[in-house]
Amino acid sequence: MRLLVTGGAGFIGSNFIRYMIGKYPQYDFINLDALTYAGNLENLQVIEKHQNYQFIKGDIADVEFVEEIFQKGIDTVVNFAAESHVDRSIHDPAIFTRTNILGSQVLLDASKKYGVEKFVQVSTDEVYGSLGEEGLFHETTPLSPNSPYSASKAGADLLVRAYYETYRLPVMITRCSNNYGPHQFPEKLIPLMISRALANQPLPIYGDGLNIRDWLHVEDHCQAIDLVLHKGKSGEVYNVGGNNELTNIEIVKGILKHLGKSETLIDYVQDRLGHDRRYAIDATKIKQELGWQPKYTFEDGLKETIDWYVENEDWWKRIISGEYQEYYEKQYGKI
């Protein structure tokens, strides 16, 4: 298998490459990543010298550049490349449309033209919109995205679906709940709160703090994508959720408790615009049809994650300060 992983320097993509390269040493991996603020090659340092791994810096929305890569022979695509942060999309939606929708289309076109055998689109439960107190997102739940980010991901999902219906491109879509784990950029709830608590800074909780997310350890997510890639059926959607529904305030209090910090750090701030109230995912299909079982309990996964951030303070401080690029070039040479 010659696998093109887009967005492989991001949090989930880099975890996926590390997981896959260990499990499938016979495959070739090409990591295409634009190295925007959230991409970090340091996450891939342990595998960067592997003979079957190659990094290419570039933009998935650049047609000619993407075609050149496909001309080298690609049989499988896993598309992680995306602008992913909801708050950023509220302030600046345009880049979300470009990367998430146009970028996906460029990849789909190249995959069609060069006869790719499998195309996995890594998507999100946010495309389904928001739930009330009851119910779960199923694969058949109508798409009803609320933020510019989730609308761009929904747009991409519909394009992926259309390439299956129209051209029979062998596509699959995964829709995951909120990922957490080591190496996540400290703008998402869990790493943001850990890093701020460690620095004794206020922890900004949007609104009443009672919004609910369903938490999934990134390694369990990677295992799910591996199963979809090898056993999934073309044209299908697979939900991937951790079955760990928690309010934001519960998470933040749990972090403070584990770190031995005071709850006086909690700072209730203005709510996010269009803030989705609750996400909860039904992952029965991937469990029953593909045999997926998450390994992490949320309690263990959160403790392990907090400890990782405590032990890797240099990493997140470099990332937050924007010094990462300079650091990387000094340590490992020009990108």
Ligand SMILES: Cc1cn([C@H]2C[C@H](O)[C@@H](COP(=O)(O)OP(=O)(O)O[C@H]3O[C@H](CO)[C@@H](O)[C@H](O)[C@H]3O)O2)c(=O)[nH]c1=O
């Ligand atoms: C950054 C931040 C977040 N929050 C709240 C907003 C949400 O209810 C919850 C989680 O926020 P975020 O970490 O930004 O994640 P969320 O908006 O749920 O979206 C995430 O989860 C999605 C999957 O559900 C992914 O598709 C997105 O890429 C990912 O960013 O915490 C706060 O209360 N304060 C904050 O400072």
